[in-house]
Amino acid sequence: MQDDFSGMEELYRDFILDHYRNPRNAGTLEGADATYEDNNPLCGDRIRMDLKLRDGVIEDIKFKGRGCAISQASASLLTEVVKGKTVAEAARIGKEDVLENLGIQISAARLKCALLGLKVLKEALSLAAPDL
Amino acid sequence: MKVASKPASVSQSLTPHDVARIRANFPILGERPHGKPLVFLDSAASSQKPVQVIEAMDDYYRRYHANIHRGIYHISELATEAYEEARSKVARFIGSPCAAECIFVRNATEGLNLVAYAWGRQHVGRGDVILLTEMEHHSNLVPWQILAQEREATLRFVPITKDGQLDLRSLDRLLAGAKIFAFTAVSNTLGTINPVTELAARAKSAGAVSVVDACQAVPRMPVDVTQWQCDFMAFSSHKMLGPTGIGVLWGRKELLDSMPPFLTGGGMINVVEYERSTYADVPARFEAGTPAIAEAVGLGAAVDYLQGIGMERVHNYEHELAQIALDKLGALSNVTIYGPGIEHRTGVISLTVGDIHAHDLASILDRLGICVRAGHHCNQPLMEKLGVPATTRASFYIYNTPEEIDLLVRGIEEAKRIFKIA
Ligand SMILES: Cc1ncc(COP(=O)(O)O)c(C=O)c1O
Numbered sequence: 001m002q003d004d005f006s007g008m009e010e011l012y013r014d015f016i017l018d019h020y021r022n023p024r025n026a027g028t029l030e031g032a033d034a035t036y037e038d039n040n041p042l043c044g045d046r047i048r049m050d051l052k053l054r055d056g057v058i059e060d061i062k063f064k065g066r067g068c069a070i071s072q073a074s075a076s077l078l079t080e081v082v083k084g085k086t087v088a089e090a091a092r093i094g095k096e097d098v099l100e101n102l103g104i105q106i107s108a109a110r111l112k113c114a115l116l117g118l119k120v121l122k123e124a125l126s127l128a129a130p131d132l
Numbered sequence: 133m134k135v136a137s138k139p140a141s142v143s144q145s146l147t148p149h150d151v152a153r154i155r156a157n158f159p160i161l162g163e164r165p166h167g168k169p170l171v172f173l174d175s176a177a178s179s180q181k182p183v184q185v186i187e188a189m190d191d192y193y194r195r196y197h198a199n200i201h202r203g204i205y206h207i208s209e210l211a212t213e214a215y216e217e218a219r220s221k222v223a224r225f226i227g228s229p230c231a232a233e234c235i236f237v238r239n240a241t242e243g244l245n246l247v248a249y250a251w252g253r254q255h256v257g258r259g260d261v262i263l264l265t266e267m268e269h270h271s272n273l274v275p276w277q278i279l280a281q282e283r284e285a286t287l288r289f290v291p292i293t294k295d296g297q298l299d300l301r302s303l304d305r306l307l308a309g310a311k312i313f314a315f316t317a318v319s320n321t322l323g324t325i326n327p328v329t330e331l332a333a334r335a336k337s338a339g340a341v342s343v344v345d346a347c348q349a350v351p352r353m354p355v356d357v358t359q360w361q362c363d364f365m366a367f368s369s370h371k372m373l374g375p376t377g378i379g380v381l382w383g384r385k386e387l388l389d390s391m392p393p394f395l396t397g398g399g400m401i402n403v404v405e406y407e408r409s410t411y412a413d414v415p416a417r418f419e420a421g422t423p424a425i426a427e428a429v430g431l432g433a434a435v436d437y438l439q440g441i442g443m444e445r446v447h448n449y450e451h452e453l454a455q456i457a458l459d460k461l462g463a464l465s466n467v468t469i470y471g472p473g474i475e476h477r478t479g480v481i482s483l484t485v486g487d488i489h490a491h492d493l494a495s496i497l498d499r500l501g502i503c504v505r506a507g508h509h510c511n512q513p514l515m516e517k518l519g520v521p522a523t524t525r526a527s528f529y530i531y532n533t534p535e536e537i538d539l540l541v542r543g544i545e546e547a548k549r550i551f552k553i554a
Contacts, residue, residue: 008496012550021487043491043507044515044522066521068489069551110495 011104012069019073024080027062034128038120040112045071047116049079049124056086056129063120068113070106075117077101082121087129093118145448146441146530154441155531157182168501171536176320176348176480176527177505178370181434185373188433189426199422201399215425218432219415222380225435226365227356233388235381235415236423240347241271243366243381244314246418247343248275250391251364252312255341258284261310263340265290265298265326266517267319270510272345276314290315292517296322296471298331307338315342317349321509321525322471323454323480325353332362341387347371351529352450352478354443363387369427374434378427381418388414395420446530450479453528457481457537464544466553470518479528482509485544486553490522496547497524502540 028035029050037048045067052060061079065072078098082090098118099106106114146154155161160180163170172180198208200215216231223231237243252275256262262276266289280287288306291299296319307313313335317328328344335342341363349355351372357365364387368379383391393400393411400420402410411417438446455474458481461467466486471477485493494506505525508515515521526540548554 008499008546008550011495012492017551044512045491046521068491070492107495110491113491 011106013104016069016073016102016104019076020069023063023065023072023076025062025076025083026064028064029060029062032062034124036120036124036127038116038123040067040071040116043067043113045113045116047071047075047120049075049117049120051124051128053087053128056088058082058085058087058090063117065117067116068110070102070110071113071116074098074102074114075120078117078121087125090121091125093121144444145452146445148533150441151449151531151533154182155533157184157437158531159183159186161531165501165503166499168499171500171502171539173526173528173532173536173540174503174505175351175529175532176371176525178376179351179373179529180531181373181375181430182437184437185375185430185433189375189430192426192429197426200425201416211425214432215423215428218428218435221432221435225355225439226350226380226382227358228382229358230385232413232415233382233385235383235388235418236428237366237379237381237418238377238424239370239379240345240366240368241379243364243379244272244343244345245275246381246394247314247364247366247383248279250394250418251341251387252276252279253283254390254392256280256283256285256311259309260285261288261306261308262286263288263290263306263310263313263335265315266292267296267298267322267324267511267514268314268316269320269345269347270512271347272314272316272343273513276312285311292514295473296324297476298324298326300330303331303334304338307334307340310335310338310340313338313340313342314345316345316347317355318346318352318478318480319471320348320480321482321511321514321523323477323482323527324472325349325476325478328360328362332360335363336361348478348480351438351446353447357382369431369434372434373437374431375424375427378424378431380431385414388418391417393417393420397421399423441530447478449530450528453532453534453537454479454481456534457526457528457540460537460541461544464541466548467544470520470523480525481527482523482525484520484523485547486551488547488551488553490524492551493524493544493547496550497540497543500539500543500546502536502543504540 032050034051039046047065196207196210200212220231332342344362344365346367350367365382370376397420470482490506
């Protein structure tokens with residue numbers, strides 16, 4: 001059975017499980033400059049992000065969600081990456097960056113899970129800084 | 133539905149030899165996803181197809197395809213005959229006294245929309261009640277929501293008990309003022325078998341029409357509309373060995389006769405003038421446009437196949453598999469199974485494993501060639517009620533074996549190991 005799962009151990013690396021069980025920047029922000037929530041209707045994954053900006057910099061970010069390990073770990077990682085970055089820098093983050101950050105092979109069926117956090121972040125950014 | 137609670141005796145069920153012979157009829161079971169034998173445990177979403185169905189459709193396209201009810205040439209007559217013969221087979225299969233009561237639609241969803249539109253808009257007015265249950269599939273919920281909004285009618289829901297059965301204690305109160313009582317015969321998420329005959333009778337005494345979502349019932353147990361005494365019933369071909377693209381709305385003839393058309397155009401008319409038309413009789417009135425002819429032929433072949441086995445045996449075998457699965461899965465630590473005990477359920481089992489999300493579990497099982505459904509199963513409000521974002525659902529059918537349940541158990545154990553759960 002062991003070798004049957006070689007691909008699976010890769011997908012569910014310890015740090016993924018860690019982010020899933022101990023999400024970073026978890027929660028909501030009082031007086032956020034922007035809040036956005038979205039879900040993946042096929043599987044019910046849900047993510048909300050709150051942003052606080054100061055002088056074009058993401059001063060604070062929190063997320064709240066439920067769903068699979070991939071979607072939640074991906075969102076958690078993303079909040080770590082963008083905290084302290086300028087809005088312009090954060091806006092440049094693309095799908096490839098997210099997948100590279102995750103560092104695991106994501107099958108087509110799970111891509112939506114992995115990218116839900118990014119979608120929510122982008123929407124929140126465009127609410128917070130509409131001119132960008 | 134009485135049969136549901138009868139204990140399965142061996143002779144009334146399928147032997148391993150029967151199942152081996154059945155399996156040989158399903159070409160897809162020879163596939164090897166990720167290099168592993170295909171273990172298909174998602175028949176509640178859509179069943180696989182035997183060669184008998186595939187070949188019937190192939191034969192139709194090769195030898196006698198033509199539009200029906202139009203051509204006066206030979207192969208058009210053959211096609212028309214085959215289409216109508218399929219209707220008669222379906223009628224006999226569900227105990228309908230009259231083939232014209234079976235309307236071919238695209239799927240159960242379209243059948244339920246047809247009732248909501250054609251019957252609902254004629255009869256439901258302001259303040260009327262539409263009664264549903266808390267375990268309805270979105271297909272038996274959304275059409276009624278729209279009707280209720282349009283007509284300023286009120287939706288009510290029969291609640292479910294903790295173990296996923298309908299709580300009928302307040303049924304009479306809920307039915308007061310109801311024009312429609314729409315409910316599922318078998319829950320696609322919890323596997324619960326509902327007492328259709330009783331529910332239909334109580335709807336009738338309250339003056340409501342009963343609409344039965346029989347999507348999960350017709351494939352897996354004997355269904356007889358004259359025993360159920362319901363008013364409408366809908367199901368899909370693709371869950372009962374037949375092709376996609378066709379389903380059946382059954383309705384009592386007097387009701388269907390009194391209903392205006394749903395979709396309109398060719399095939400459903402009687403006399404057409406530039407300004408007005410009169411409509412054809414039932415069932416043609418509800419079959420506008422060129423129908424799914426090959427699919428009807430395939431559905432007819434699926435009905436033949438199931439009848440060849442016998443629905444009592446289909447049901448009993450599935451019940452046996454459900455029992456084995458409940459015993460084996462129930463013995464695993466950190467596994468939660470939703471829904472009622474074996475006496476009230478069929479071979480549809482929803483579960484969660486520790487804090488492993490259903491998608492992660494399904495991905496891991498997929499690597500073993502095991503196909504299960506993960507998500508909300510088109511039952512979002514029910515999931516909220518159960519307090520879980522998603523479950524993993526395994527569903528069994530005539531081609532599944534006890535050995536496949538063992539594989540499922542091993543897969544779940546592996547998932548627990550990967551997620552570091554005891
Ligand atoms: C109980 C129930 N009702 C309705 C449906 C809808 O069936 P279809 O998508 O074939 O219209 C399904 C299928 O998922 C079901 O399980």
